[in-house]
Amino acid sequence: MKFASAFAFFAVWTLGFGIPGDCTASDRSFILQSTTSTANSGLYDHLLPIFEGETGIKVHVIAVGTGQAMRNARNGDGDVVLVHAKAAEEKFVADGFGIKRFDVMYNDFVIVGPPTDPAKIAGLDNAKDAFHKISSARALFASRGDNSGTHQKEIQLWTAAKLDPTKDSGTWYRETGSGMGATLNVGVGMGAYVLTDRATWLSFGNKRGFKIHVQGGEILFNGYGIVLINPAKHPRVKADAGQRFIDWILGPKGQRAIAGYKLRGHQLFFPNAVPR
DSSP: OHHHHHHHHHHHHHHHHOBTTTBOGGGSEEEEEEOHHHHHTTHHHHHHHHHHHHHOOEEEEEEOOHHHHHHHHHTTOOSEEEESOHHHHHHHHHTTSEEEEEEEEEEEEEEEEOTTOTTOOTTOSOHHHHHHHHHHHTOOEEEOOSOOHHHHHHHHHHHHTTOOGGGGBTTTEEEOOSOHHHHHHHHHHHTOEEEEEHHHHHHOOOOTTOEEEEOOSGGGEEEEEEEEEOTTTOTTOOHHHHHHHHHHHHSHHHHHHHHTOEETTEEOOEEOOOOO
């Protein structure tokens, strides 16, 4: 009887005050709405076992385009968002759906294309000039067309070049409506130029002679941010577990883990969290 009473007390204590790690028993996992690039690059396969081993908190990743991830988060389908479209992330917070946005890491976008380089853009150091030459040559270009972070960057580049390729949709400009890996496969299959994040390109296997033609410059910067979904908007949000992950990935251990992830000798992401 004494054993049963002690067990009952422990169960109540666990539920009321939390098991080690400051999360309740029902808060030992959370959903991370994220981009395809962070998942397809293998970053989470590297990061999450470290975090889960230290905290016992399981992370369930939903890897979709940034636009879809933000829509899911606005609907309360998740607990934390890690994406790469800063303006959209800041609006998400300003609209009350997120608590605060933090820089996590960065890499860059690159323009890849066939070895024949029909638009003659190889070696250009200005992405806007490259887009002008692609448009003028009516060279095939495969766009994600899915409101992802990469697609939003592409639109930004076309706008900066004062061009609207969508009027030629279905001719030289092809919108796949797919993720980065699928769009790269389409681009390689048809010999089209593609804007991609470097991490996905480095981890992509079906290159068939395709190469990076344009890279560098501030305009191709690709920053990633993290936001806790606001529990005041969606009471089901697992704020404790989500905040533990945010604190970890912004802290020294998480930042070192990001820097330590390499593929065939290449570092894919560079930590840039501001010490808090």
